Amino acid sequence: EAIEAEATPLLKAACFQNGKDNRGRAISQVQKDLAAKYAEQLEDPIQAKLFHALMDDIQYKLLRKSILDEGVRIDGRKTTEIRPITCEINVLPYPHGSALFTRGETQSLAVCTLGTAMDEQTYDDIDGDRSEHFILHYNFPPYSVGETGRLTTGRREIGHGNLARRSLEPMVPSREEFPYTVRVVSEIMESNGSSSMATVCAGTLALMDAGVKIKKPVTGIAMGLISKGDKWAVLSDILGDEDHLGDMDFKVTGTRDGITACQMDIKVDGLSYEVLAQALAQANAGRMHIMDIVEATISQPREDYKPFVPRIVQIEIPKEFIGAVIGPGGKVIQEIQK
Numbered sequence: 001e002a003i004e005a006e007a008t009p010l011l012k013a014a015c016f017q018n019g020k021d022n023r024g025r026a027i028s029q030v031q032k033d034l035a036a037k038y039a040e041q042l043e044d045p046i047q048a049k050l051f052h053a054l055m056d057d058i059q060y061k062l063l064r065k066s067i068l069d070e071g072v073r074i075d076g077r078k079t080t081e082i083r084p085i086t087c088e089i090n091v092l093p094y095p096h097g098s099a100l101f102t103r104g105e106t107q108s109l110a111v112c113t114l115g116t117a118m119d120e121q122t123y124d125d126i127d128g129d130r131s132e133h134f135i136l137h138y139n140f141p142p143y144s145v146g147e148t149g150r151l152t153t154g155r156r157e158i159g160h161g162n163l164a165r166r167s168l169e170p171m172v173p174s175r176e177e178f179p180y181t182v183r184v185v186s187e188i189m190e191s192n193g194s195s196s197m198a199t200v201c202a203g204t205l206a207l208m209d210a211g212v213k214i215k216k217p218v219t220g221i222a223m224g225l226i227s228k229g230d231k232w233a234v235l236s237d238i239l240g241d242e243d244h245l246g247d248m249d250f251k252v253t254g255t256r257d258g259i260t261a262c263q264m265d266i267k268v269d270g271l272s273y274e275v276l277a278q279a280l281a282q283a284n285a286g287r288m289h290i291m292d293i294v295e296a297t298i299s300q301p302r303e304d305y306k307p308f309v310p311r312i313v314q315i316e317i318p319k320e321f322i323g324a325v326i327g328p329g330g331k332v333i334q335e336i337q338k
Helices: 002-015 020-037 045-070 155-171 195-210 240-245 273-297 319-326 328-337
Strands: 085-089 097-103 106-115 121-125 128-132 134-139 181-190 219-228 231-236 248-254 259-266
Touching: 002 020, 002 045, 020 045, 045 219, 045 231, 045 240, 085 195, 085 273, 097 195, 106 195, 134 155, 134 195, 155 181, 155 195, 155 248, 155 259, 181 195, 195 219, 195 248, 195 273, 219 240, 219 273, 231 273, 248 273, 319 328
Parallel strands: 134 181
Antiparallel strands: 085 097, 097 106, 106 181, 121 128, 219 231, 219 248, 248 259
C-alpha cells in the first residue's frame, strides 16, 4: 500500500508523456527509483515479483480511469481521434510500385512487384494443388520496436500478413482481367499500434503506384475498448499500450462502399450490440478519414506502368486461324518461339 501510494502519482506523470520512447523511459525510471528505495524488502524474490505486478496494475488502472472518467488517452487524444497520417508513393527508384504510409509512430514501407504467370505461388493443401496470383508478405523486423534480434517469420507475421492479404485480395483484378502475378511486401519500419492496418494502407498505395487496376482503394483501422461495469468507451486507432491494457482489438478494413475483412480479439466475456455498433460506426468514420488522405496522394491506379515493369501483351486469335499460327508440324509456332 505504501509503494502504491507513492508510485501512483509518479507513474501518472510518466504514463501520460508524449511519445512511446519518452513514456517507456519515464516509466522505467520510476520503477528503478522505487526498486532502489525499497531494495531491502525486494531482496525476497516473491516480493520482487509482486512489486513488478503492482507496477503493471497501477498503469492498467491509470489508463482505464483516464479514458472512462475523463475521455483522455495516454497520448492526449480523444477517443475518436486518429493520429497524424502521411502518405508517399514512388519512394524507391526501381521497384514497380512503392509507398510509405505513416500513422503516428507506426510506419509501413510497401513494395509491389509484377511478374508473369510462372511466378504464381503454388500450394499443396488438403483440397489439392492450387495457385495464387496475388501474394502479400509482412515483415516485422526487431528494430521497428527498438530491439535487436533476428528477422523471423512466426505465427504473428503470418497472421498479420494473411489479414492484410484478405483485405486487399477482393479488389485485385482476376487473372483474366490482369495477366500479372502481383507480390506486395510490407516492411514495418516503426510500430506502435496496428502495423497490419498500416500494411493495408501502404499496400493500396503501392498497388496503385504500380498501375495495378484495383477496383477501389482499401484502408484499415484498429479499434479498442475500455469497459468497467456499465461504463465503456470505444477507441479509434489504438496504441500498443491500449491494445495491451484494453479489452478489445478490433481491426476493420474496406473501401468506401463496405468491409473487405475484419478480425477481433477480446478479453471480455462478450460485446453488446450497442458496443459493436459503436465500434463499427467509429471504424467507418476512421477509415473514411484515412481514405481521404490516401486518395489525396493517389486517387486511382497509374495509367501506364513504370519503365522497369515487364510488358505482357495478349492477342486473341480467331479459332479458324489457330491452325495457321501453329503451322505444319508446329513449324510456325516454333519460329515464333525462337
